[in-house]
Amino acid sequence: MTVPNSNPLIETKELVKKFGSFTALNGVSLKVYPGEVHALLGDNGAGKSTLIKALSGVHQPTSGKILVEGKETKFNSPRDASEVGIGTVYQDLALNSLTSVTRNFFLGRELKFGNGPFGILKMKKMHNIAIEEMAKIGIKIEDPEQPVGTMSGGQRQTLAIARAIYFGAKVLILDEPTSALGQKQQMEVLKTIKKVQQLGNIAIILITHNEIHARLIADRYTFISLGEVIGSGSSKDLEGDDIRRLMAGGAEVGDLAKELA
Amino acid sequence: MSSSENSRKESDRHNPKSSLISLISRPEIGPIGVMILLFGMLGYFSIPASETTWNPFAGEGFNALGIRNNLRVISQLGIIALGAGLLIIAGEFDLSIGSMIGFAGACMAMTLRWGFSIVLPYISFDGGTHLEFYTLLHIPNVTPTLAIFITLCFTLTFGWVQGFIIVRSGLPSFIVTLGGLFFLRGLTEVSLRSFNHRPDQAKGATTVTEIPDIKNIINLPGYGEMEREAAKYLPETDLISIVKNLPSDVIAKISERLEYTAQRVAEAKTDLLIAKGVKPLEKALENAIASDNEFMIKTIQEKIENFKIDPVIPKSITEVDIARAYIDTIGSARPIADFFGGNILETIFDWLYFPIDWNVNNFGNQFAPGLYSCVMIWVILSLVCYIVLSKTQVGNWIYSTGGNLSAAQANGVPTNKVKISLFMFSAFCATLFATCQVFEVNTSDAAKGNLKELEAIAAAVIGGIVMTGGFGTVLGIIVGAFIFGLAKEAFFYIPGIDGSFYRVFLGFVIIASALLNENIRKRIMGNI
Numbered sequence A: 001m002t003v004p005n006s007n008p009l010i011e012t013k014e015l016v017k018k019f020g021s022f023t024a025l026n027g028v029s030l031k032v033y034p035g036e037v038h039a040l041l042g043d044n045g046a047g048k049s050t051l052i053k054a055l056s057g058v059h060q061p062t063s064g065k066i067l068v069e070g071k072e073t074k075f076n077s078p079r080d081a082s083e084v085g086i087g088t089v090y091q092d093l094a095l096n097s098l099t100s101v102t103r104n105f106f107l108g109r110e111l112k113f114g115n116g117p118f119g120i121l122k123m124k125k126m127h128n129i130a131i132e133e134m135a136k137i138g139i140k141i142e143d144p145e146q147p148v149g150t151m152s153g154g155q156r157q158t159l160a161i162a163r164a165i166y167f168g169a170k171v172l173i174l175d176e177p178t179s180a181l182g183q184k185q186q187m188e189v190l191k192t193i194k195k196v197q198q199l200g201n202i203a204i205i206l207i208t209h210n211e212i213h214a215r216l217i218a219d220r221y222t223f224i225s226l227g228e229v230i231g232s233g234s235s236k237d238l239e240g241d242d243i244r245r246l247m248a249g250g251a252e253v254g255d256l257a258k259e260l261a
Numbered sequence B: 001m002s003s004s005e006n007s008r009k010e011s012d013r014h015n016p017k018s019s020l021i022s023l024i025s026r027p028e029i030g031p032i033g034v035m036i037l038l039f040g041m042l043g044y045f046s047i048p049a050s051e052t053t054w055n056p057f058a059g060e061g062f063n064a065l066g067i068r069n070n071l072r073v074i075s076q077l078g079i080i081a082l083g084a085g086l087l088i089i090a091g092e093f094d095l096s097i098g099s100m101i102g103f104a105g106a107c108m109a110m111t112l113r114w115g116f117s118i119v120l121p122y123i124s125f126d127g128g129t130h131l132e133f134y135t136l137l138h139i140p141n142v143t144p145t146l147a148i149f150i151t152l153c154f155t156l157t158f159g160w161v162q163g164f165i166i167v168r169s170g171l172p173s174f175i176v177t178l179g180g181l182f183f184l185r186g187l188t189e190v191s192l193r194s195f196n197h198r199p200d201q202a203k204g205a206t207t208v209t210e211i212p213d214i215k216n217i218i219n220l221p222g223y224g225e226m227e228r229e230a231a232k233y234l235p236e237t238d239l240i241s242i243v244k245n246l247p248s249d250v251i252a253k254i255s256e257r258l259e260y261t262a263q264r265v266a267e268a269k270t271d272l273l274i275a276k277g278v279k280p281l282e283k284a285l286e287n288a289i290a291s292d293n294e295f296m297i298k299t300i301q302e303k304i305e306n307f308k309i310d311p312v313i314p315k316s317i318t319e320v321d322i323a324r325a326y327i328d329t330i331g332s333a334r335p336i337a338d339f340f341g342g343n344i345l346e347t348i349f350d351w352l353y354f355p356i357d358w359n360v361n362n363f364g365n366q367f368a369p370g371l372y373s374c375v376m377i378w379v380i381l382s383l384v385c386y387i388v389l390s391k392t393q394v395g396n397w398i399y400s401t402g403g404n405l406s407a408a409q410a411n412g413v414p415t416n417k418v419k420i421s422l423f424m425f426s427a428f429c430a431t432l433f434a435t436c437q438v439f440e441v442n443t444s445d446a447a448k449g450n451l452k453e454l455e456a457i458a459a460a461v462i463g464g465i466v467m468t469g470g471f472g473t474v475l476g477i478i479v480g481a482f483i484f485g486l487a488k489e490a491f492f493y494i495p496g497i498d499g500s501f502y503r504v505f506l507g508f509v510i511i512a513s514a515l516l517n518e519n520i521r522k523r524i525m526g527n528i
Helices: A048-055 A078-083 A103-105 A122-138 A155-166 A183-197 A212-215 A240-247 A253-260 B005-006 B018-023 B029-045 B062-090 B097-114 B144-169 B173-195 B229-231 B236-244 B248-291 B292-304 B319-327 B335-341 B348-351 B371-389 B395-405 B404-411 B415-441 B451-464 B474-493 B501-525
Strands: A010-019 A024-030 A035-044 A061-068 A086-089 A171-175 A203-208 A221-227 A226-234 B116-124 B130-139 B217-220 B224-227
Touching: A010 A048, A024 A035, A024 A048, A024 A203, A024 A221, A024 A226, A035 A048, A048 A086, A048 A203, A061 B335, A078 A086, A086 A155, A103 A122, A103 A155, A103 B395, A122 A155, A122 B348, A155 A171, A155 A183, A183 A203, A183 A212, A183 B236, A212 A240, A212 B097, A226 B335, B018 B097, B029 B474, B029 B501, B062 B097, B062 B371, B062 B415, B062 B451, B062 B474, B097 B144, B097 B173, B097 B415, B097 B451, B116 B144, B144 B173, B144 B335, B144 B415, B224 B229, B229 B248, B229 B319, B236 B474, B248 B292, B248 B319, B335 B371, B335 B415, B348 B395, B371 B395, B395 B404, B395 B415, B451 B474, B451 B501, B474 B501
Parallel strands: A035 A203, A035 A221, A086 A171, A171 A203
Antiparallel strands: A010 A024, A010 A061, A221 A226, B116 B130, B217 B224
């Protein structure tokens, strides 16, 4: 589902990030469109994490540009990034297992009567919003008072995604959302991502190791190896073998087969 | 995939509970059970040995004075347990509470006794090099409000410093507050010793005494402010003239009450005399029965039957008595001192004595004047804490700071501010404790509050607070304080048991509750 006529929501141009003498990113260019799932694939240490940390404001790039909706933007902190609408869902999901769904959904941004941190919470309203927002991307929660610790991994992922979207994420960065989950829950998360994609106005950057998952939902791929983009394209252009080859950092799987033989 | 499998959703695995089940699976239910058990024990074991009827409210633990004293211990502990408990929920804990109590009490007592000054030390070279002090500010007569304010400035600063060190350095709060424990206790002793050099104090003592009974300073019409006791012992002519100026209905009310008291006292005295007279006869009767002397048994039995004593005549009420009783009814001229150190519910306890005829001691007088003020302060503080923790944004921040620090930070919760504020809050609670104590007893001692920090933590743990943070309720802390305080008192009312058994019991309860809390926490954490 490509939207060729629209402009990219977020774009990087020749992004370079150096940690001392180590070059983590060496000129990465990337375009992500609304309503698209953009899979970011690559081996461990390829620079995926550095890239998303640059996009979510944790790291400041050494050189290169980040454009959000065509405007050049500089992030000094994760807060800056989330203010322009970049929501990152990290692997640990930033959830407190001991408190309820609603309290997690609104953590740090609670709705309340009156100003100041001693404002009384609008619990009912927050319950309703939490249930509604999670239902929008496909998970029905019966009891918003349920502690997050009693939810399944997939439900937790949905909660974190719904929260990011509700608080204005236009670009959703998902860091390995399917790792550490069971087979069934992985499918659940993929369905959730599909639902977000269908909302149409949100660009999703999906970091994954799993080629099968990428093939199932991604519209566009970017492969990163040793800090550089070694290939990209839409799902139509790429064959399964290409993907597998590029994921392994460009090495021919055939070569590996020979070596193993 | 068959359709029946398809229709089953993940959310179906979370069974909604019925209201009864969710009531009994609340984390506080265990502690509440223990609390009821303790109430039962206190009631049952405190029945006098001769009594055969089962009446839980006949025991000494449940008479008016028992309630007054027990609730004092419970509420004092409850105040600091709230400070300790909230801090544990946020994932830190404070070992300096006990020393903070000692420090706050000493600070308050010293300012009340000797006033407050700010001095600048400097080295003087006149007549040999020595240290001189330049007094920047001296307030000789410190009001209770100012004393509390000055003390709070010190204690809140200490709380802030401890919190600041902990959040900035990342050191465990155990170590930093352990340092605070020694530092504050030492500082308290040093300052008390160095101040106790006046001729009116024992040199080197670590106590402050002879503070006036501030909460009982009254404004007697025509005489100005004076202590209540001093007012009662004014010359009798003065007292009589005070009565002359009173409206007649006030006099009638006071004299009715005094007559009632005099009647009760007379009855108690009569009973006492009868008991005194009959007791030797009963003893003689026992001896006679033992020696099988039938004649003696008969005579003594007759004597007991015919034993009579003239009832004690109630004391007549004079105008001086009325004046003294009237002075007792005058409200305090120092409302702040009275707020912290006075009594509450006095009217109810008065009503329980007259006309309800309970709340009477062995000599016929009113037993308990009311509850200690610290009970009210505990109730107010608990209400505030309950609202803050479960109904406000800060409450959610506290839970998340203790539950998952990195998650809280990632969501923009100012976790450092939360922690520092809670360290200051625990210092505030310790100060409240000390304030109540100082205004109740009008003395202070460097040893005050010793080991209270551990009692506060124990009460919080008994009440269902998990030591690793993120879990617990204010109701739990309240129940924990009840259990701890009741156990501490209840064992002293059980005849034939060493009072120190309460520690054995509490040790058991603490470990049992910690195991229970951990179990609940694991159940909620699920598979993370």
